[in-house]
Amino acid sequence: MKRTALALVLSTSLASPALAYTAYISNEKGNSITVIDTEKMEATATIKVGRRPRGIALNKDGSELYICAGDDDAIQVLDTKTLKLTGKLPSGPDPELLALSPGGETIYVSNENDNLVTLIDVKRKEQIGDIPVGVEPEGMAVSPDGKILVNTSETTNMAHLIDTQTKAIIANILVDGRPRFAEFKKDGSELWVSSEVGGTVAIIDPAKKELKQKISFEIPGMSKEAIQPIGISITGDGKRAFVALGPANRVAVIDAETKKIEKYLLVGQRVWHLAFTPDEKYLITANGVSNDVSIIDVANLKVLKSIPVGSFPWGVVVAPK
Amino acid sequence: MKRLAAAFCLILAAGPAAADAMNVKVGVLREQHSRETLSILDIPASDDTLAGALLGAADNNTTGKFTNQSFEAIDEKLDESTDVVAAINALTEKGALFIIADLSPDRLIAAADRTRAKGALLFNVSAPDERLREEDCRANVVHVAPSRAMLADGLAQYLVWKQWRKWLLIKGTHPNDELLAQAYRRAAKKFGARIVEERVYEDTGGGRRSDSGSVQTQRQMPVLTQTAPAYDALLAIDESEVFAGYLPYRTWDPRPVAGSAGLYPTSWDPAHEQWGAHQLQNRFMATFRRQMNARDNNAWLAMRMVGEAATRAGTNAPEKLRAFMLGPDFSIAAFKGVRLTLRSWNQQLRQPILLSDGRMTVSVSPQEGFLHQVTELDTLGLDQPETKCRLK
Numbered sequence: 001m002k003r004t005a006l007a008l009v010l011s012t013s014l015a016s017p018a019l020a021y022t023a024y025i026s027n028e029k030g031n032s033i034t035v036i037d038t039e040k041m042e043a044t045a046t047i048k049v050g051r052r053p054r055g056i057a058l059n060k061d062g063s064e065l066y067i068c069a070g071d072d073d074a075i076q077v078l079d080t081k082t083l084k085l086t087g088k089l090p091s092g093p094d095p096e097l098l099a100l101s102p103g104g105e106t107i108y109v110s111n112e113n114d115n116l117v118t119l120i121d122v123k124r125k126e127q128i129g130d131i132p133v134g135v136e137p138e139g140m141a142v143s144p145d146g147k148i149l150v151n152t153s154e155t156t157n158m159a160h161l162i163d164t165q166t167k168a169i170i171a172n173i174l175v176d177g178r179p180r181f182a183e184f185k186k187d188g189s190e191l192w193v194s195s196e197v198g199g200t201v202a203i204i205d206p207a208k209k210e211l212k213q214k215i216s217f218e219i220p221g222m223s224k225e226a227i228q229p230i231g232i233s234i235t236g237d238g239k240r241a242f243v244a245l246g247p248a249n250r251v252a253v254i255d256a257e258t259k260k261i262e263k264y265l266l267v268g269q270r271v272w273h274l275a276f277t278p279d280e281k282y283l284i285t286a287n288g289v290s291n292d293v294s295i296i297d298v299a300n301l302k303v304l305k306s307i308p309v310g311s312f313p314w315g316v317v318v319a320p321k
Numbered sequence: 322m323k324r325l326a327a328a329f330c331l332i333l334a335a336g337p338a339a340a341d342a343m344n345v346k347v348g349v350l351r352e353q354h355s356r357e358t359l360s361i362l363d364i365p366a367s368d369d370t371l372a373g374a375l376l377g378a379a380d381n382n383t384t385g386k387f388t389n390q391s392f393e394a395i396d397e398k399l400d401e402s403t404d405v406v407a408a409i410n411a412l413t414e415k416g417a418l419f420i421i422a423d424l425s426p427d428r429l430i431a432a433a434d435r436t437r438a439k440g441a442l443l444f445n446v447s448a449p450d451e452r453l454r455e456e457d458c459r460a461n462v463v464h465v466a467p468s469r470a471m472l473a474d475g476l477a478q479y480l481v482w483k484q485w486r487k488w489l490l491i492k493g494t495h496p497n498d499e500l501l502a503q504a505y506r507r508a509a510k511k512f513g514a515r516i517v518e519e520r521v522y523e524d525t526g527g528g529r530r531s532d533s534g535s536v537q538t539q540r541q542m543p544v545l546t547q548t549a550p551a552y553d554a555l556l557a558i559d560e561s562e563v564f565a566g567y568l569p570y571r572t573w574d575p576r577p578v579a580g581s582a583g584l585y586p587t588s589w590d591p592a593h594e595q596w597g598a599h600q601l602q603n604r605f606m607a608t609f610r611r612q613m614n615a616r617d618n619n620a621w622l623a624m625r626m627v628g629e630a631a632t633r634a635g636t637n638a639p640e641k642l643r644a645f646m647l648g649p650d651f652s653i654a655a656f657k658g659v660r661l662t663l664r665s666w667n668q669q670l671r672q673p674i675l676l677s678d679g680r681m682t683v684s685v686s687p688q689e690g691f692l693h694q695v696t697e698l699d700t701l702g703l704d705q706p707e708t709k710c711r712l713k
Contacts, residue, residue, distance in 0.1 A: 094600075113600065113603055113604075132386075134383055134384055134387065135380045135384065136597065136600055153384075154597065154654070155380055155384075155625075155654065156380075156383060156384040156387070157629070157632075158384070158387060160387075169387075172387040172388075174632065174633065176652075177652055177653065177654040177660055178597075178654040197652065197654040197659070198652060198654075198660065199660065223693075223696050223697050224696070225659035225660055225696060225697070225698065226659070228659075247658075
C-alpha cells in the first residue's frame with residue numbers, strides 16, 4: 001500500500017508541479033490541532049489547544065484558524081504562521097461548529113447548550129447578537145452571496161434559514177433526524193443538509209426555500225442504522241459531491257447533478273468531516289475512531305493514504321496557498 | 322419577536338402543517354416507586370418520570386415555535402389505593418389523549434382497555450414485562466421501555482463477547498425475579514452461554530438503611546457465593562433491591578458481578594454522555610437539579626415521539642400519529658448512536674441497550690458480530706417469528 005501511494009505521489013508530482021497545501025485537523029479528544037503537509041502527506045506539527053476542539057475554520061487569507069473549544073466555552077484563534085494561539089473570541093457555551101461571512105468580518109457559531117446561534121465581530125472580538133433557533137443547534141453555513149445563514153438543529157430536526165441582514169428566520173425546513181452539517185453549492189443554487197440519525201442528505205432550494213429531494217444510501221451487508229451522513233464537500237463546478245457516512249466507514253461519491261450515488265470509498269473508522277485541497281486534487285477525511293485522516297484522489301476516486309493524527313480527529317480545513 | 326412570529330406563520334401557511342395553533346396534551350400517569358433501594362443514590366425523586374416528560378415538552382415547544390404547535394404535560398400521581406381507571410379518565414377528560422404510563426402491568430392493561438374507546442394512546446415507560454408485548458399486547462400501547470428479554474440479551478451479548486460464558490445465577494424470591502431469571506436463561510441458550518448453578522437469596526424482610534450495614538454484608542456475601550462450580554461472571558437477579566447491590570467486591574471467588582448490580586443493562590444512565598447525550602443530561606440537570614434516570618429518559622423520549630410525529634404528520638389525532646409512528650417514515654434520535662424505530666408487530670421501540678457500571682457506559686449492545694437479516698437491533702429481545710402478540 002505504501003509503495004503504491006508513493007508511486008502515485010511521484011507520478012502526480014511529475015505530471016504537474018507539486019502544490020503543497022496545509023491542512024488542519026481538530027482532534028476532539030486529543031485537545032490538539034494536527035498540521036499536515038498535503039503534498040508530503042505527513043503531519044508536520046501538533047499544537048495543543050483548548051478542550052474538546054471540534055469545528056474549525058480559516059479566515060479568508062488563511063492567516064488565522066478559528067477553533068471551537070467546546071469544553072472551554074470559547075473560540076480560540078491560532079496564528080497559522082507562528083502556530084501559536086493568539087487569543088479568544090467570546091462564543092456562547094459549548095460552541096461546536098462555526099461559519100464565516102464571505103468577507104470574514106462576522107463569525108456565526110452554534111451553541112449547543114442554549115439553542116442559540118451567536119454572531120461575533122471578528123475585529124472587535126465582541127458578540128454582536130444572538131438568534132434563537134431549535135433544540136441543539138449544530139450545522140452552520142453561509143450562502144456564497146452572504147445573504148443567507150443556515151443553521152441545523154439536531155433535536156428539532158430543521159434547517160433554519162436566516163436573513164443575515166435582518167437576523168430574522170425566513171424559513172424552517174424539516175429534514176430527517178439529527179441534522180449535523182450544511183453545505184451550499186458554490187453557485188448558491190442548492191443547499192445540502194446531512195441527517196446523521198435519519199441517514200439521508202436533504203437537497204434544499206434556497207431560492208424557493210423548500211426541500212427538493214432526499215438522498216438515501218444503501219451499502220450491501222450493512223444495516224441502515226450504521227449509515228450516518230455527516231460531512232459534505234461539493235466540487236466547485238457543482239458536479240460531484242462527497243458525503244462522509246460516519247460509522248459506515250465510507251465516503252459516498254455522488255453525481256451532484258443527477259443525485260445518483262457513483263461509488264463508496266472505504267476510509268477510516270467513523271468518518272466525520274471532509275475538506276478539499278484548494279485545487280480539488282485531494283479530499284481529506286477526518287476519521288474519528290481510527291485516529292487518522294484518509295487522503296482521497298478526487299480525479300481517480302481512490303483512497304491514497306492514511307495519516308495518523310491525534311486522538312479522535314473531527315474537523316478538517318485546508319488553507320489557500 | 323412579533324415580526325419573527327409573523328414570518329413563521331406566512332411560511333407555514335404554504336407548508337403541510339396547519340397554520341392554526343395546535344395544542345397537544347400529554348398525561349403523565351405515574352405510580353410511586355419504592356424508596357426501599359439498596360443505594361441511597363437510587364431513591365426516586367418526587368418528580369420521578371414527570372421531569373422527563375416536562376423536559377420533552379420543553380424541547381417540543383422549542384420546535385413548536387416554528388410549527389405553531391404547543392405541548393403540555395399533565396401530571397396524575399397514583400398511590401396504592403388509587404383506581405387507575407378513574408385516574409386515566411381524569412386525564413382524558415382534560416383532553417389528554419396521549420398518556421405516558423409509568424404503571425405496573427395489570428394497571429397498564431386496565432388503563433389501556435378502558436381508554437380504547439376514547440382513542441387514547443399509551444406509552445409504557447417503565448414496565449419491562451414480556452407479556453405486555455406478547456400475549457397481553459394492546460394496539461393502543463407503545464412500549465418505550467425495553468423488555469426484560471431485551472435487557473438480558475444486551476448484557477448476554479457482551480458477556481459472550483468477553484468470553485465470560487459460564488454464569489452463576491443468584492436470584493431473589495419475588496415473582497419479578499423469576500421473570501428476569503427466565504429472560505437470562507433464554508439469553509444463555511440464545512447466545513451460547515451456560516448457567517452453571519442457580520441459587521436463591523431469600524428476602525426475609527427488613528429495611529435497607531442501617532448505621533453499620535457493611536459490617537454484616539461483607540460476611541454474608543462470601544457465604545452466599547462460596548463452593549460454586551467454576552464460573553466467569555455472577556448474574557445477580559434482584560428487581561426488588563434486596564441483595565444484588567451487596568455482591569460486587571464481596572463474592573467468595575474474585576469474579577465480576579452483572580445483572581441487577583455491577584454491570585447492568587439499561588435504557589439510560591446518568592453517566593451516559595456519548596452521541597450528544599451530554600446535551601440532554603445538561604438540560605435535565607440545569608432544569609431539575611438532579612440526574613436523569615431511565616424512567617425520566619423514557620418519559621422524555623415518549624414526549625419526543627409524540628412531538629416528532631405531530632410535527633411531521635401535522636396532526637394531533639392519536640390514531641393518525643400511531644399509524645405514522647408505525648410507518649416507514651418514522652424514526653427518532655435518542656442519543657444512542659442509531660435511529661430508533663417501532664417493531665410493527667408489538668409496538669416495542671427498537672433500541673440499543675447501554676451497559677453501565679453506574680460511573681461509565683462500559684459498552685453498548687448489540688455487540689459486533691451478532692447479526693440479523695433486518696436490523697442488528699432485533700437481536701435484542703423476542704423477534705417477529707417468535708411473537709405471540711396479535712394487536713387488537
